[in-house]
Amino acid sequence: MGVTGVVVLVLCLLASTAGADAAKTIVVASTTSTVNSGLFDHILPIFHERTGIVVKPLAVGTGQAIRIARRGDADVLFVHDRQSEETFVAEGFGVERHEVMYNDFVIVGPSADPARVGGVSDVALALEQIARARAPFASRGDDSGTHKAELRLWKAAGVDPHPDSGTWYRETGSGQGATLNVAAGMSAYMLSDRGTWLNFKNRRDLRLLVEADARLRNVYGLVLVNPKRHPHVNAGAGQVFIDWLISEEGQEAIGSLELNGESLFTPSARPES
Secondary structure, three states: OOHHHHHHHHHHHHHHHHHHHHHOEEEEEEEOHHHHOOHHHHHHHHHHHHHOOEEEEEEEOHHHHHHHHHOOOOOEEEEOOHHHHHHHHHOOOEEEEEEEEEEEEEEEEEOOOOOOOOOOOOHHHHHHHHHHHOOOEEEOOOOOHHHHHHHHHHHHOOOOOHHHEOOOEEEOOOOHHHHHHHHHHHOOEEEEEHHHHHHOOOOOOEEEEEOOOHHHEEEEEEEEEOOOOOOOOOHHHHHHHHHHHOOHHHHHHHHOOEEOOEEOOEEOOOOOO
16 A cells, blocks of 8 residues: 555544544533533533543523524533523424423522512512612623523513613623622622522622522523534434433432532423422
């Protein structure tokens, strides 16, 4: 075999190896809370050990994650805004939505609690009191699942905070962890998912003030990006990831994530969960 033949053989072998590696890799467009809570650090090594598939998370707000998936730049969508997820499927960008788990949102704020919302069980009433007191409130303002939930709750409270943006209402345009840092720095109230709050270290004067309202439930869904829309999508490995997460083993892995004895997520893919 001549030099040219050897080069061609080597290039073919490299291409074959690269193709095999690509078949074992998926990109998951996901919300920041799956990373900030420690969930992916907990479950992805287990999944890789079982399947050999490498998961590369893109942790952004739900709105941005959906835009990434719409472009076909991800294989799986893993976010927490059901209406947006169902629209994604209905418009042909996703194959099917699977509920996988839930936790809840909480309102955190300064220990001084100038709006006097500590212990209030009605989240709409708590937000109304925050707005009336013009107490600092840090909003993600980034079209994320958390931001969408926050806007629904302001609407339930009969309050439009946007005219006061830049005064007591501060929109960061950032992720959950970064916005929690802003809230801690300015002693502001904020809506956070419980998992990220429990894993957040820089609390300073912040404490949990409002919880346990049914409207604070935070449900996560999984959707395979539609290979008919984007043929390059790694649908095989993506479906393996989804099937594993909603399987008994995957659900147990999700449910076993705890911090200080408190579960961060409740698996909900099966009725018995």
